[in-house]
Amino acid sequence: MNHLTSDELIDAAEGTLDPARQPHLDTCDACRQQVTDLATVLGEALAVAVPEPSPLFWSHLSERVRTAIDAEPQVAGGWRQWLRWPVLAPIGVLALLVLTLGIALPRQQAVPAVVAIAAEPADADSTDRADEGFALVADLVGDLDWDTAMSAGLGVAPGAADRAALDLTANEQQELTRLLMAELTRAKS
Amino acid sequence: MTHGSAVRNAWAPAADTRWTVTMVSPANAVAVAAADYSALDDGALVTASAEGQRGAFDVIVERHRRTVYQVCYRFAGNHEDASDLAQDSFVRAWRGIKTFKGQSALSTWLYRIAVNVCLNRVSAKAPATDPIESADHFADTRIEGAQSTLLREERAAAVRKAIASLPKKQRATLILRMYHELSHQQIADILGSSVGATKANFFHALANLKKILGNEP
Numbered sequence A: 001m002n003h004l005t006s007d008e009l010i011d012a013a014e015g016t017l018d019p020a021r022q023p024h025l026d027t028c029d030a031c032r033q034q035v036t037d038l039a040t041v042l043g044e045a046l047a048v049a050v051p052e053p054s055p056l057f058w059s060h061l062s063e064r065v066r067t068a069i070d071a072e073p074q075v076a077g078g079w080r081q082w083l084r085w086p087v088l089a090p091i092g093v094l095a096l097l098v099l100t101l102g103i104a105l106p107r108q109q110a111v112p113a114v115v116a117i118a119a120e121p122a123d124a125d126s127t128d129r130a131d132e133g134f135a136l137v138a139d140l141v142g143d144l145d146w147d148t149a150m151s152a153g154l155g156v157a158p159g160a161a162d163r164a165a166l167d168l169t170a171n172e173q174q175e176l177t178r179l180l181m182a183e184l185t186r187a188k189s
Numbered sequence B: 001m002t003h004g005s006a007v008r009n010a011w012a013p014a015a016d017t018r019w020t021v022t023m024v025s026p027a028n029a030v031a032v033a034a035a036d037y038s039a040l041d042d043g044a045l046v047t048a049s050a051e052g053q054r055g056a057f058d059v060i061v062e063r064h065r066r067t068v069y070q071v072c073y074r075f076a077g078n079h080e081d082a083s084d085l086a087q088d089s090f091v092r093a094w095r096g097i098k099t100f101k102g103q104s105a106l107s108t109w110l111y112r113i114a115v116n117v118c119l120n121r122v123s124a125k126a127p128a129t130d131p132i133e134s135a136d137h138f139a140d141t142r143i144e145g146a147q148s149t150l151l152r153e154e155r156a157a158a159v160r161k162a163i164a165s166l167p168k169k170q171r172a173t174l175i176l177r178m179y180h181e182l183s184h185q186q187i188a189d190i191l192g193s194s195v196g197a198t199k200a201n202f203f204h205a206l207a208n209l210k211k212i213l214g215n216e217p
Helices: A006-013 A019-027 A029-046 A055-070 A078-082 A085-109 A114-119 A121-141 A146-151 A160-167 A170-188 B026-038 B042-050 B054-076 B079-099 B106-121 B143-164 B168-179 B184-191 B195-214
Strands: B005-011 B017-023
Touching: A006 A019, A006 A029, A006 B195, A019 A029, A029 B143, A029 B168, A029 B195, A055 B054, A055 B079, A085 A121, B026 B054, B042 B054, B042 B079, B042 B106, B054 B079, B054 B106, B054 B168, B079 B106, B106 B168, B106 B184, B143 B168, B143 B195, B168 B184, B168 B195, B184 B195
Parallel strands: none
Antiparallel strands: B005 B017
């Protein structure tokens, strides 16, 4: 007759062996030895108890859980889930970038002189729009403290500006150079 | 209605509705609320917690904290890590309470969370177990008694170390079966395996334990 399988050995050690297999166990020394070994290890492991912590620990644990949950960001369904800094901050930065580009692009098409751009009515409108947009972004991220901003990835990593410059197209790099030179010239004067 | 006040609707014979306003201190209001939640069964507590009622979840924590802590202790081997793991388990339970649909008992669900937290956080190497108290502690007792206690503690530490060295699923199966007396079916549900696989894991866990302890001095 086949020896007991691992499942059956566990059943035997736990006293739930199928009665049909009991005759084999009764007559097989090897299987009986295995069951005895399992029972011995079980008994030894069971003797290891978890030390009872201080009675005060339980209320302390509950308090810790409460505090940790209080520190959790509010997870509300629907649109409320967007009203969290980790979500709002990147959106604010993205909006700021879009607005910045929106301001910069009309300047590329305008007369190079900065004074001339300011004189253009259309550009004045776009500047107003940009100001409104900036005010909106400032409202969104105005209360952001330094740690939150850094954890949201708003900080400038070392080399980020270099990488950003390298990612520009040739035309964009040329325009950036022109703008920087213009600013330097203006600063010198 | 503001916190700390209770409004009771009193029936008047003239069929008009009169309101009796009873002011209670916020502390009492919390106590009343906690008492109310304590009367609820686990299912009702889950529903209330999913609606964001923190008092209901507090009662869930109170009911299951011992079990969750003990599971964590079995994995971590020391009080400090077990406390952290238990706390983390309950925070995860709070996050996921809305997803719990009652397919299993709440305790089974909490076991599953705790086991997953432990398996993810506790490494396979031997845990930093609580120190064994030295024989000095027993200076005022008979030397033989102190020695036997120390030997028993050392053996217990060896068993904990051996359990900690088991492969993750074997360790989880062993802990849940031996120390929490869960059925093989419950363990299979928690670990996402079959009853057959659970029994096989249990068998191999015991066999490995025997081998490791057999090599102990």
